[in-house]
Amino acid sequence: MTDRKQPAGQCPVCGSKDLRTLYDDTLGNDLPPFDYAFSPEHMRTYEVVRCNTCSHAFCILPADDIWKNYQSVVDAEYLSREEAHLLTAEKVVETMQRYIPSGILLDVGCATGDFLAVAKSRYAVEGLELSQWSSDIAKKRGFTIHTCTLSEIPPEKKYDIVTLFGVIEHFESPAQEIARISRLVRPGGYVFIWTGDIDSWLARLLGRKWWYIQGQHIQFFSRTSLDRVFSDVGFVPVACERYPFTTSLGSLSKSAFRYRILRPVARLFLDNRIARNRVITLRLPGEMLAVYRRAGHS
Numbered sequence: 074m075t076d077r078k079q080p081a082g083q084c085p086v087c088g089s090k091d092l093r094t095l096y097d098d099t100l101g102n103d104l105p106p107f108d109y110a111f112s113p114e115h116m117r118t119y120e121v122v123r124c125n126t127c128s129h130a131f132c133i134l135p136a137d138d139i140w141k142n143y144q145s146v147v148d149a150e151y152l153s154r155e156e157a158h159l160l161t162a163e164k165v166v167e168t169m170q171r172y173i174p175s176g177i178l179l180d181v182g183c184a185t186g187d188f189l190a191v192a193k194s195r196y197a198v199e200g201l202e203l204s205q206w207s208s209d210i211a212k213k214r215g216f217t218i219h220t221c222t223l224s225e226i227p228p229e230k231k232y233d234i235v236t237l238f239g240v241i242e243h244f245e246s247p248a249q250e251i252a253r254i255s256r257l258v259r260p261g262g263y264v265f266i267w268t269g270d271i272d273s274w275l276a277r278l279l280g281r282k283w284w285y286i287q288g289q290h291i292q293f294f295s296r297t298s299l300d301r302v303f304s305d306v307g308f309v310p311v312a313c314e315r316y317p318f319t320t321s322l323g324s325l326s327k328s329a330f331r332y333r334i335l336r337p338v339a340r341l342f343l344d345n346r347i348a349r350n351r352v353i354t355l356r357l358p359g360e361m362l363a364v365y366r367r368a369g370h371s
């Protein structure tokens with residue numbers, strides 16, 4: 074979400090050049106798919122490297138400004154998961170209430186506005202979204218949506234809360250984007266962020282098959298590297314909980330189909346209408362819901 078380029082061969086979190094290859098390049102000069110209708114094509118990635126200095130992992134990109142592709146994303150599959158999104162949002166808002174009960178909120182990467190639809194009962198909400206198609210849907214739902222990059226938000230805008238759910242792993246220059254966010258958050262304000270933890274035991278167990286390792290994800294944080302990128306721009310780590318991923322057994326089974334060992338169980342759920350529609354909440358290892366507070370008093 075930036076027009077500034079990631080310096081080649083340098084960690085985008087700490088600037089170190091001490092890197093090692095984690096996973097080989099299987100995308101070449103192709104672009105990854107930018108939607109969520111999973112296929113084997115989604116599992117192809119650019120070379121993933123790990124920083125020996127700060128533990129952050131990231132992709133070596135063959136070209137700059139891949140983010141511009143998000144402007145033209147149309148993702149019907151995303152719409153079909155609205156119910157799961159709303160249920161998840163309710164759990165997330167419950168968690169947020171424990172830290173900050175009210176205020177003005179900006180949801181970065183708000184898609185069609187499912188999170189905003191729930192959060193508006195507690196907060197004054199706005200969204201930021203690159204996709205014209207998603208923005209239009211969110212605007213029709215009555216939300217204030219900024220269809221632009223973080224660098225294009227007027228500097229006088231200030232928020233009590235910024236949320237990034239499943240977004241930071243897509244940033245080409247995460248440290249610069251988080252610095253931009255820090256300028257938008259009032260002193261004493263909060264950032265809530267959901268992303269994967271590449272150091273979690275589940276990520277280590279699954280290796281390249283960990284679901285975060287897919288073409289459109291280019292940053293793979295650990296709790297250490299996430300804390301670092303926020304601390305560097307004046308945030309204090311407050312908590313790191315497990316993200317309350319809420320979904321129907323049907324769509325969970327569709328995702329599980331990628332793992333051969335889970336296929337018989339997945340098929341069982343997909344074939345049974347009652348089981349398929351059953352909603353469950355998973356708090357999986359490695360799904361971080363991290364909370365940061367901007368230093369200072371509001």
Ligand SMILES: [Zn+2]
Pocket residue numbers: 084085086087088089124125126127128129
């Ligand atoms: Zn680093």
